[in-house]
Amino acid sequence: MKTIKPPVITSSEITPRELFYARRKFMQMTGGASLAALLPASVWAGDKLASSKNPHYTLPEELTPLKDVTSYNNFYEFGTSKESPAKTAGNFKTRPWTVTVEGEVKKPKVFDIDELLKLAPLEERIYRLRCVEAWSMVVPWLGFPLAELIKQVEPTGNAKYVEFVSFHDPEQMPGQKSPVLEWPYREGLRIDEAMHPLTLLTMGLYGEVLPNQNDAPIRVVVPWKYGFKSAKSIVKIRLVEKQPVSSWMLAGPKEYGFYSNVNPNVDHPRWSQAKERRIGEFLKRNTLMFNGYAEEVAQLYAGMDLNQNF
Numbered sequence: 001m002k003t004i005k006p007p008v009i010t011s012s013e014i015t016p017r018e019l020f021y022a023r024r025k026f027m028q029m030t031g032g033a034s035l036a037a038l039l040p041a042s043v044w045a046g047d048k049l050a051s052s053k054n055p056h057y058t059l060p061e062e063l064t065p066l067k068d069v070t071s072y073n074n075f076y077e078f079g080t081s082k083e084s085p086a087k088t089a090g091n092f093k094t095r096p097w098t099v100t101v102e103g104e105v106k107k108p109k110v111f112d113i114d115e116l117l118k119l120a121p122l123e124e125r126i127y128r129l130r131c132v133e134a135w136s137m138v139v140p141w142l143g144f145p146l147a148e149l150i151k152q153v154e155p156t157g158n159a160k161y162v163e164f165v166s167f168h169d170p171e172q173m174p175g176q177k178s179p180v181l182e183w184p185y186r187e188g189l190r191i192d193e194a195m196h197p198l199t200l201l202t203m204g205l206y207g208e209v210l211p212n213q214n215d216a217p218i219r220v221v222v223p224w225k226y227g228f229k230s231a232k233s234i235v236k237i238r239l240v241e242k243q244p245v246s247s248w249m250l251a252g253p254k255e256y257g258f259y260s261n262v263n264p265n266v267d268h269p270r271w272s273q274a275k276e277r278r279i280g281e282f283l284k285r286n287t288l289m290f291n292g293y294a295e296e297v298a299q300l301y302a303g304m305d306l307n308q309n310f
């Protein structure tokens, strides 16, 4: 499969042509270094994103190659096969883009994506992503804790959960023409999960803005939960009092619970969750409790029956 598409389409849409070509030339001259500091974030769709490595979030495992991360995707808005998003998301428009944060908050706000990119310093964090289908990846994500955003809107005492709503436009997202899921894609977290320092509001991977097939332009990554909890292409974040019902809970309530913490001891009704295949590897690995993040997150579920609250 191909690596990331050249940024020609997205970038030329959001910047004057002259600027686009001037930037390319400049990049060739400088090797692309330190440009992010010189140009506004909006110029960077499809390009480099400046960040600093967070040394706390590295892993003793090899990174999944970029070409696999960007060509093996679950993004049902662009079709249900793993290869489909890379092939059909190319023209997806990710500018202009806003994220509305509303509900049980004192200061609801509509954030422009370029404003969001500057809300807090971008960190590079290497996380495992474990899909409920028993494959996994290791990806260097770029983002900052979702808590930074939530703090800005000042949740009220009634904010017990956070709901994420993905983009909905069947014209741009052909997968939404078929009723495989209830559209728009919806997910949710308990507020303490959403505020947990591991929960990353993510705008990039491998040093670049998110490619379209990996949830451009903004997603969450919740590394101790099955991949489907990490909603892509988010347009709305709602703080609510009642536990939200996710698209996957509607699709299969016995198979996809609200918590969906990675747990090798609780099998999916149709398959085991004890092992996983790391993309690019042949032999299966043992799946780790909470995907290897137990030290950080087990406390969130103290006293809960994880067989019931799957």
Ligand SMILES: Nc1nc2c(c(=O)[nH]1)N[C@H]1C(S)=C(S)[C@@H](COP(=O)(O)O)O[C@H]1N2
Residues within 6 Å of the ligand: 069, 072, 073, 074, 075, 076, 077, 129, 130, 131, 132, 137, 166, 185, 213, 214, 215, 226, 227, 228, 229, 230, 231, 232, 233
């Ligand atoms: N909006 C939306 N978000 C989504 C999905 C989706 O189909 N639509 N798939 C989920 C699933 S099942 C997984 S495993 C991850 C995959 O992320 P990746 O393609 O970046 O590996 O995204 C999750 N987020």
Ligand SMILES: [Mo]
Residues within 6 Å of the ligand: 074, 130, 131, 132, 133, 226, 227, 228
């Ligand atoms: Mo998944």
